[in-house]
Amino acid sequence: MKGSPGSELWDTITGAVSKDPYEVASSLPHNRVGTYDMIMANIIAQSLISLASTLASLAKVGCGRILLSGLQENQIQAVMHAYSPYFENFKVFGTSDDWVVLEGTRKPSD
Numbered sequence: 612m613k614g615s616p617g618s619e620l621w622d623t624i625t626g627a628v629s630k631d632p633y634e635v636a637s638s639l640p641h642n643r644v645g646t647y648d649m650i651m652a653n654i655i656a657q658s659l660i661s662l663a664s665t666l667a668s669l670a671k672v673g674c675g676r677i678l679l680s681g682l683q684e685n686q687i688q689a690v691m692h693a694y695s696p697y698f699e700n701f702k703v704f705g706t707s708d709d710w711v712v713l714e715g716t717r718k719p720s721d
Contacts, residue, residue, distance in 0.1 A: 648671055648675055649678065651678045653680040656689065659690055660690060663693040667697030672719060680712040680713070682711055683711065687703070687713060690713060691715075699718050
């Protein structure tokens with residue numbers, strides 16, 4: 612997988628085949644920023660936290676939803692804290708054993 616976090620689609624969106632994925636947020640094409648109704652990510656909590664601003668930049672302001680999985684119950688607060696500048700109305704969407712899916716809605720712009 613080139614250019615993770617993602618796949619060929621991430622590479623197409625960002626043109627970042629060889630870039631560090633954590634530095635890609637500022638190079639997202641303007642026509643992709645704020646255009647997605649739903650963002651889904653299933654990676655470990657630390658990566659979700661690191662990518663908060665990048666994933667938030669892709670969601671439609673005021674209505675975009677995010678689903679985050681790959682985190683355990685004891686990591687919910689840390690992930691919510693990282694996403695709370697961008698998203699609101701968090702709720703646990705689903706659980707399986709200790710694993711959780713967290714959902715939130717993109718905040719309206721200031």
